[in-house]
Amino acid sequence: MKLIKRDSSQMVFEDKNPMSLRIFILVWAAGFAGIPLFMLFMEIKDLGMIRLNCDRQRWNQVNCQISKSQFFGYAPGETNKIKSVISARHFVNESRDSDGDRMVDHKVILLTKNGEVVYGEGGVYINGVKGNFEDSIFIANTINQFLSSREFKLNSSKNLQLGFPQIFMLAFWNTFILSGVGSLYAVFQRTTLILDKNQSLVIRRSSTLIGLSTKSYPLASARKVEVQDFTNSYNNAYFIPVILLTTGEKFTLDKVEHRDAAKIMANQIRHFLYLPTED
Numbered sequence: 001m002k003l004i005k006r007d008s009s010q011m012v013f014e015d016k017n018p019m020s021l022r023i024f025i026l027v028w029a030a031g032f033a034g035i036p037l038f039m040l041f042m043e044i045k046d047l048g049m050i051r052l053n054c055d056r057q058r059w060n061q062v063n064c065q066i067s068k069s070q071f072f073g074y075a076p077g078e079t080n081k082i083k084s085v086i087s088a089r090h091f092v093n094e095s096r097d098s099d100g101d102r103m104v105d106h107k108v109i110l111l112t113k114n115g116e117v118v119y120g121e122g123g124v125y126i127n128g129v130k131g132n133f134e135d136s137i138f139i140a141n142t143i144n145q146f147l148s149s150r151e152f153k154l155n156s157s158k159n160l161q162l163g164f165p166q167i168f169m170l171a172f173w174n175t176f177i178l179s180g181v182g183s184l185y186a187v188f189q190r191t192t193l194i195l196d197k198n199q200s201l202v203i204r205r206s207s208t209l210i211g212l213s214t215k216s217y218p219l220a221s222a223r224k225v226e227v228q229d230f231t232n233s234y235n236n237a238y239f240i241p242v243i244l245l246t247t248g249e250k251f252t253l254d255k256v257e258h259r260d261a262a263k264i265m266a267n268q269i270r271h272f273l274y275l276p277t278e279d
Contacts, residue, residue, distance in 0.1 A: 001193055002254050003265070009197045011272050013253060016190035025187040033180020036173040043169055048073045050135055054085070054146050054154035062147060064110070064154075066119055066139060073159075084113040088143040090136045091118075097128075106131030108139045185209055193243075193251050195219065195272060202245065221245040225269045227262045230255070241266040 005012035048069035056062050062085045068077040093105040106129070107120035119139070120131055138158050146154040185208060194203040202217040224244040231237050239262035241253045256262050267277040 001191065001251065003268075006268075006272075011195040011269065013193040013251070014190065015192075017187050022187055025183050029180040029184050033177045033184075036176035036180075040170065040173040040177065043173070044072075045070050046132075047071065048075075048077060050138065050158045052139060052142055052154065052156045052158075054143065056146075056152045061113075064143060080119055082110050082112060082117050082119070085143060085147070086111045086113065087147065088140040090133075090140045092133075102128055104129050106133050106136045108136050110143070195222065195269070197272075202243075204251070217245055217247060217249065219273070221247055222273055223275070225266045225273070225275065227259065227266050229259075241269065243269060 001013035001015040003011065004014045048071065051067045051069075052064065053067075054062055054064040061083075063081070063083045064085050065079060065081050067079040069075060070077045088108055088110045091107045091109045093107060095103045095105070097103055105120060107118055110117045110119060135158065142154070142156050188209050190207040192203075192205040192207075194201075194205070196203060197219065200219045202219055202222050204215045204217075206213045222243055223246050226242055226244065228240050228242050229237060230240065236257075238255045238257055239259050240255045241262050243251045243253075245251075253265060256265075263278070269275075270277050
């Protein structure tokens with residue numbers, strides 16, 4: 001923590017990351033966590049239920065309705081009504097993107113008296129795939145079975161449960177999201193320490209992305225200020241002034257490379273707290 005204010009009644013120390021670092025991490029996290037967050041949203045969006053309803057109005061006319069819910073069935077999705085259905089089949093449309101990677105789009109082709117109707121999921125490709133193979137097969141087979149039967153009504157549904165591929169992708173995207181969110185949480189964290197004579201308190205305030213917490217101690221509990229010596233991995237010494245409370249809490253200030261500078265800061269705090277200074 002760095003001393004940012006000092007007068008006869010208060011000493012205020014603050015520990016926060018510079019604005020340039022905050023902006024850099026914010027921009028970095030927007031891409032590192034933002035894109036996986038969008039992909040996670042798309043994965044969850046497709047989890048729901050397919051409902052298939054067909055009515056045989058005459059022996060030679062069958063009308064069908066395909067509807068799909070989203071977000072585990074809590075949100076309605078699109079509904080497609082197809083009249084005069086004769087047959088259905090699963091169709092795979094394969095293509096290449098601008099990088100030459102394979103793209104697969106699963107669709108259902110419904111042959112009607114007025115021509116072919118294509119049923120397919122909109123949205124974006126996820127890992128090179130749009131639509132679902134099993135869902136398309138379910139729709140095509142269920143319609144064909146109804147058409148070949150003598151039933152007058154079809155009411156069928158299929159739950160789009162979480163399978164291993166979906167669980168794997170959710171865990172995969174969450175890794176990036178948690179890393180990005182964790183970086184944002186760390187870089188936007190700020191700690192303020194106030195030695196306040198007017199209130200006779202030591203006040204510690206921690207500000208994070210999720211809120212502000214404050215903890216107070218009696219000013220009289222700050223009974224010791226010392227300079228602690230450390231050595232980094234390059235065998236270079238550095239020194240940190242530390243405020244010790246009788247409660248066991250300790251507050252470390254910014255490290256300095258010279259012992260004399262650390263002693264000057266420690267003595268300034270001792271003088272403010274009416275503690276004996278040290279040479």
